[in-house]
Amino acid sequence: MKPTRDQWLWMYETMVTSRLFEEAIAAAYFEGKTPAFNMANGPIPGEMHLSNGQEPCAVGVCAHLTADDFVTATHRPHHIAIAKGVDLDAMAAEIFGKSTGLSGGRGGHMHIFDARVNFGCSGIIAEGMGPVTGAALAFKLRKQPRVAVSFIGEGAANQGAFHEALNLAALWKVPAVFVIEDNGWGISVAKAQSTAIANNDLRAAAYGIPGHRVADNDPLAIFEVAGEAVARARSGGGPSLIEIETSRLEGHFIGDAQNYRPEGELPALKARDPIPALRDRLLREKVMDQATETALRDRAGAKVAAAIDAARAAAYPQPQEAFEKVFA
Amino acid sequence: MTAATQTKPPGDASASANRSKRNLTIAKAMAEAIGQEMRRDSSVLVMGEDIGRLGGVFGNTRGLIEEFGPERIRDTPISETAFIGAAVGMAAVGMKPIVELMFVDFYGVCMDAIYNLAAKNCYFSGGQVPLPMVIMTSCGGGYSDAGQHSQCLYGTFAHLPGLKVVVPSNAYDAKGLMLAAIRDPNPVIYMFHKALQGMGWLGTVKGAITDVPEDDYVLPIGRAALVRPGRDVTLVGFGNTLHHALDAAADLAGEGIEAEVIDLRSIVPLDRETILASVKRTGRLVVVDDDYQSFGVSAEIIATASEGAFAALKAAPRRVAFPDIPIPFSPALERPLMPDANKVAAAARQVCKGN
Amino acid sequence: MVSVTIPADMWAEDMEGVISAWLFEDGDKVREGDLIAEVMVEKTSYDLTAPAAGILRILVAPDVPFRRGAEVARIE
Numbered sequence: 001m002k003p004t005r006d007q008w009l010w011m012y013e014t015m016v017t018s019r020l021f022e023e024a025i026a027a028a029y030f031e032g033k034t035p036a037f038n039m040a041n042g043p044i045p046g047e048m049h050l051s052n053g054q055e056p057c058a059v060g061v062c063a064h065l066t067a068d069d070f071v072t073a074t075h076r077p078h079h080i081a082i083a084k085g086v087d088l089d090a091m092a093a094e095i096f097g098k099s100t101g102l103s104g105g106r107g108g109h110m111h112i113f114d115a116r117v118n119f120g121c122s123g124i125i126a127e128g129m130g131p132v133t134g135a136a137l138a139f140k141l142r143k144q145p146r147v148a149v150s151f152i153g154e155g156a157a158n159q160g161a162f163h164e165a166l167n168l169a170a171l172w173k174v175p176a177v178f179v180i181e182d183n184g185w186g187i188s189v190a191k192a193q194s195t196a197i198a199n200n201d202l203r204a205a206a207y208g209i210p211g212h213r214v215a216d217n218d219p220l221a222i223f224e225v226a227g228e229a230v231a232r233a234r235s236g237g238g239p240s241l242i243e244i245e246t247s248r249l250e251g252h253f254i255g256d257a258q259n260y261r262p263e264g265e266l267p268a269l270k271a272r273d274p275i276p277a278l279r280d281r282l283l284r285e286k287v288m289d290q291a292t293e294t295a296l297r298d299r300a301g302a303k304v305a306a307a308i309d310a311a312r313a314a315a316y317p318q319p320q321e322a323f324e325k326v327f328a
Numbered sequence: 329m330t331a332a333t334q335t336k337p338p339g340d341a342s343a344s345a346n347r348s349k350r351n352l353t354i355a356k357a358m359a360e361a362i363g364q365e366m367r368r369d370s371s372v373l374v375m376g377e378d379i380g381r382l383g384g385v386f387g388n389t390r391g392l393i394e395e396f397g398p399e400r401i402r403d404t405p406i407s408e409t410a411f412i413g414a415a416v417g418m419a420a421v422g423m424k425p426i427v428e429l430m431f432v433d434f435y436g437v438c439m440d441a442i443y444n445l446a447a448k449n450c451y452f453s454g455g456q457v458p459l460p461m462v463i464m465t466s467c468g469g470g471y472s473d474a475g476q477h478s479q480c481l482y483g484t485f486a487h488l489p490g491l492k493v494v495v496p497s498n499a500y501d502a503k504g505l506m507l508a509a510i511r512d513p514n515p516v517i518y519m520f521h522k523a524l525q526g527m528g529w530l531g532t533v534k535g536a537i538t539d540v541p542e543d544d545y546v547l548p549i550g551r552a553a554l555v556r557p558g559r560d561v562t563l564v565g566f567g568n569t570l571h572h573a574l575d576a577a578a579d580l581a582g583e584g585i586e587a588e589v590i591d592l593r594s595i596v597p598l599d600r601e602t603i604l605a606s607v608k609r610t611g612r613l614v615v616v617d618d619d620y621q622s623f624g625v626s627a628e629i630i631a632t633a634s635e636g637a638f639a640a641l642k643a644a645p646r647r648v649a650f651p652d653i654p655i656p657f658s659p660a661l662e663r664p665l666m667p668d669a670n671k672v673a674a675a676a677r678q679v680c681k682g683n
Numbered sequence: 684m685v686s687v688t689i690p691a692d693m694w695a696e697d698m699e700g701v702i703s704a705w706l707f708e709d710g711d712k713v714r715e716g717d718l719i720a721e722v723m724v725e726k727t728s729y730d731l732t733a734p735a736a737g738i739l740r741i742l743v744a745p746d747v748p749f750r751r752g753a754e755v756a757r758i759e
Contacts, residue, residue, distance in 0.1 A: 035699040035748035037529045037725050039471050045659055046472030097472070097658030108474040108657025123476040124434060125406050158405035160437060186406055188382040194405035255529055255726030260381050316660035326653050350717060351706035387728065528703030528723030537704055 001227045003220070007063050008287045009296065011219055014062075015055035015275050017300040018079040021088070022050045022250075024308045025078070025095060029254050037255055043096055043312065048109060051079035053217070053249035056274045057181045058083035060222025060244075061149060064230040070135040070148040072128030073121040075110045076181075080151050081121070086114040092307040098314035105317045106325065126156035129165035129178060136174035136239070147175045147233040154243065155186030157200040166241065170207040175233035177226070178241045183248035188260040204241040211241040217274050249273065352540040353526020355387035357499035358464070361506035362426060363392055364544060366400065369424065372510060373400040375411050376428030376464075385430060386466050386525050408438035412463065416445045419459040424510060429465040432519060433479045446515040447490030458513045462506075468521040468568055468618065470666050471530055474657040480650075482566075482617070483624025485517045486595045492516040492549055493595040497524065497570035498538045501593055504547030512549060521568040533571045550597035554606065558588035561612040561676045564603060564629055566592035569616040572648075575669035576616075576676060585680055595625055603629060604636045611642035612679040616672050621649035643679040648672050685735040687756035689722065689749060693729050699748040700724040702731075702755060709741040713758065720755070733758060 003011065025044065032042030039046060051058070054076070062083035065071065073080040081091055087102065094101030095109045102114055110123040118135075122128050132150035139146040156162055157180060169176045180200050184191050197203070204211025210232070214221045222244055229240035247269040251258045258266070282288045288296070352360065366372045373396075374389055380403035383390030393401040404411040408429060415425040429435060435442065442463065450458040469478025485493050492514055496502035502520065509516035524536035555570070556577050565573035570591045577587035588606050592599065607613050613633050617626040626647040633645055648667045656662050694700065703723040707713055713733045720731040733739070737758040743749060 036701040036703070036746040037723060038531050039473075039529050040531060040659075046474060046657065047477070094657075097660060101658075103657075105658030105661055106475075106654070106656045108472065110474055110476070111657065123474070124437065127437075155406045158407045160407070160409045186377070187385070188378045189380075189403050189405075193403060257725060257727040259727070317658055319661060319664040322653055322656045322661040322665055323651065348712045348714060348717075349707065352718075353704060353706070353721070356718070526704060526721070528701075528721055528728050529726045532704060537706065 001224060003063065003223050005287055007223070008282060009292070011059040011063055011223070012278055012282060012288070013296040013300055014059045014083050015278065016297055017303060018055045018058065018082045019052060019275055020300055020304040021078060021082060021307070022052050024304050026050060026254060028096075028308065039255070046108060048254040049076040049252065050250045050254065051076050053247035053269065053274065054181050054183060055079050056217050056219040056222050056278075057151070057179065057244045057246050060219050061151075061177070061179055061226040063223055064227050065147070065149065067117045068146045070118040070132065070146065071151065072132050073119070073151045074125070074128065074153060074156075075121070075123040076153070077110070077112050077121040081112050081114070081119055084119045085117045086112065086119050087116070088303060088307045089310050090114070092311035093314050096311040096314070097316065098311055099317040099321070100310070100314040104321060104325070106322070126152055126159035126161040126165075128152065129161055132176050132178070133165045133169045133174060136169065136176035136233070137172055140174055145234055147177060147230055149177045149179060151179050151181060153186065154180050154182035154184070154191050154200060155194060156180070157203060158194055166204070166207040166209065166239070169239040170209045173238040175236070176239040177229045177233055178239065179226070180241070180243040181246050182243050183246050185248060185252065185261075187252045199243055201241060201243045209239050209241060212243070214242065214244045217244070217246045217272075219274065219278055247272070247274075347541065349539045350542065351537050352499045353387075353532065353537050354496060354499045354502040354520060354524050355390070355526045357503040357540050358388040358506055358520065359390050359392060360540070361503040362389065362510070363395065365507060365510045366392070366396055371422060372424040372426065373402065374426045374428070375402045375404050375415065377404055377406060377430050379403060379428050384428065386520070386522065387527055388464065388520065389428075408434060409441055412438045413441040413445065415461050415463075416441060416449065416459060419461040420449065420457050424460045426462040426464060426510065429463055431477050432465040432467040432481045433476050435465075435481065435484070442515075443488045443491070447488055450514065451490060459515050460513045462509045462516050462518050464518040464520065466522050466525070467519050468523050469655050469662065470523060472657055472659050472662065475654040478655045478662075480619035482519065482595055482619045485519070486625055486628070490515070491596060493519065494549055494593065495519045495521070495567040495595060496593065497565075497567050497591050498536045499526075499540050500538045501547055501591075503540050504545050505549065505593065507544065508546040508549050511546065516549065519567065523568050533568065535571050535574065547593065550594050550599060552593055552599035552602040553591045554588065554602065555591045556587065556589035558586035558610070560586045560610055561614060561680055562588045562590065562603075562606040562610045563672060563676065564590045564592065564613070564615045566595065567618075569618050569667055572616050572667055572669045572672050576672035579669065579673045580676055585676060587676055598628065598632070600632050600636065603632055607633045607637040608640040611640050612676075613641070613645035614672060614675045614679060615645065615647040616667050617647065617649045618667050619650065620652050621647065622652050624649075646675040646679055648675050685737065685758045686754050687719070687731070687734060687758060688754045689731070689751050691751050693722065693751055694724045694727070697750065698724055699750055700729075701748050702743060702745045703728065704745065705741055707739050709739065711739050713737065713739045731755070
């Protein structure tokens with residue numbers, strides 16, 4: 001199943017929005033942190049894990065999802081949140097720690113939650129897979145046509161929760177999809193140094209579920225494989241595992257010097273940046289013309305700028321608000 | 329606010345007379361201790377995430393893989409249950425593994441290997457199979473890393489029998505405690521606070537950078553240090569909070585209140601003797617703990633004072649701790665709630681007024 | 684008197700660095716080869732060692748930016 005023109009345009013615009021957002025966040029992140037990089041300083045303190053290069057994974061999968069579908073993501077969540085329809089203004093405000101943020105500043109960048117679109121994320125590797133298994137089970141028990149999707153990195157495939165969740169999801173045949181964004185690196189450790197087999201889609205066989213590997217960060221291939229997996233889940237066919245070869249164009253966190261990356265790897269990846277690649281493809285195949293591309297890009301830019309501006313202008317929460325929402 | 333008094337390492341006078349001073353960060357002191365012991369003892373090795381080529385996210389294994397190679401400085405997959413469980417097995421057959429749990433907050437995924445295996449092996453085996461292993465782990469917040477990357481969790485580990493728990497407040501202690509931990513035939517949880525570590529990408533408390541002798545020395549696990557004598561009130565701190573206590577003591581001295589400051593150095597075994605001796609002298613106690621307030625180390629120290637020095641107490645003990653809430657991300661929420669020297673000094677003034 | 688300068692090749696690009704920590708104080712005695720400071724460039728840390736023995740005189744405070752080649756201390 002190929003994307004419709006609308007789906008292509010949505011995917012492209014969402015990828016652009018995501019990238020512009022990451023660039024704006026990065027610029028704000030560096031404020032107050034040069035030349036002495038103290039992570040605690042500036043309007044966005046703490047850690048920051050950017051998704052530049054991984055946008056195709058988010059759009060190729062989320063193109064098949066609705067607001068009712070449940071998604072968990074990781075410490076690198078922005079592109080997935082955007083593709084899932086998380087409120088961009090409230091997300092930006094959350095990242096800036098403001099009272100207008102999704103959680104009033106309690107969560108921050110690694111703990112983005114938007115219940116309207118059933119999105120949440122956690123910073124502990126592989127721990128989002130259990131909740132997806134459970135949400136999927138709930139959908140099945142209630143006979144709802146909803147699916148649950150877990151986004152993880154390839155490093156998570158070596159964590160206990162990965163194996164337990166896949167077995168349980170398979171055993172109970174729940175409407176789930178597990179998506180591995182394989183960017184080849186677990187901080188400084190390359191996949192080949194951490195994983196006993198070449199690719200994690202092979203691990204699906206251990207749990208009796210379909211496994212697919214998508215090469216080359218290709219949005220079309222991701223769209224097709226994800227479409228099948230989501231359709232299978234929705235129609236009662238049970239869970240699937242997808243591993244997508246993607247690229248992490250920035251460091252693990254902002255400030256990561258990446259001295260562990262082989263020489264030439266980053267420039268080669270940047271030369272194959274998925275956004276200009278998709279733009280060129282869509283222009284070439286006349287899915288969009290330059291005027292459309294410009295309009296989409298301008299719209300994305302305006303949306304991002306508005307979100308960042310609003311976030312900066314918003315008020316910080318009061319200290320006593322820290323004591324609220326511990327319990328319902 | 330006056331600057332912290334740099335914690336001076338108690339030194340052997342004759343040795344220190346001839347050597348020149350050399351300051352290290354806690355990160356470097358840990359790496360030096362591990363390297364020195366690895367040279368001495370071929371059964372010691374290090375495992376953990378990013379501890380090889382990267383030298384550890386917190387710099388505590390820098391330079392080691394270049395000297396000892398990837399077999400003994402072993403990067404692991406993100407598989408804490410497996411590699412900490414593996415450390416249990418290695419220790420059971422006579423090796424001395426040092427494993428890193430990158431952030432103490434990650435303990436959830438591997439706690440069984442720690443508290444059901446490591447902590448109980450010696451006991452279950454009637455002493456036949458002790459486990460000489462070290463689990464080193466980063467703790468602490470205050471730099472906006474949010475609820476899953478900022479916790480201290482001293483109480484969580486201290487509560488479970490069978491584990492020793494050490495928390496260095498400075499580089500001198502860090503090296504001595506690490507050497508002691510590696511040589512201890514028991515599992516030792518070595519908790520290093522990020523605000524003290526000496527990573528340039530995070531501010532470092534100045535008092536944590538201290539003179540560290542190059543030679544071999546151990547600090548006994550289970551013994552606190554009286555780092556500042558005083559007659560009016562006992563301030564108990566450890567790790568990061570030791571520096572809050574020292575800063576508070578400096579402020580209080582200006583008001584004529586002489587605070588006695590104790591650096592616990594170890595949480596388990598807890599040096600109750602030193603705490604009680606001090607409380608019996610001063611009659612007043614303030615504990616500062618940057619872990620969650622309830623059900624933890626601060627409560628244990630106050631209970632100890634209540635049980636063992638009740639008659640000496642002139643006022644109800646007080647504690648300064650982080651509140652019982654998940655650690656919020658926004659600096660507007662997190663930072664005002666953190667223990668600091670001002671809060672410690674305020675608590676000390678209160679106990680000195682007799683409540 | 685020996686100058687303590689940041690080596691021209693200490694880091695790759697022409698970015699500014701700072702001293703994140705002096706491991707000795709002004710006036711301390713240092714030996715040749717002693718680790719005297721940590722230099723931070725963005726998030727990477729580099730070791731600065733003493734080129735000679737003597738008394739350290741610190742010229743640049745922590746967090747003050749400099750480029751490669753800058754003189755940050757002297758040893759008398």
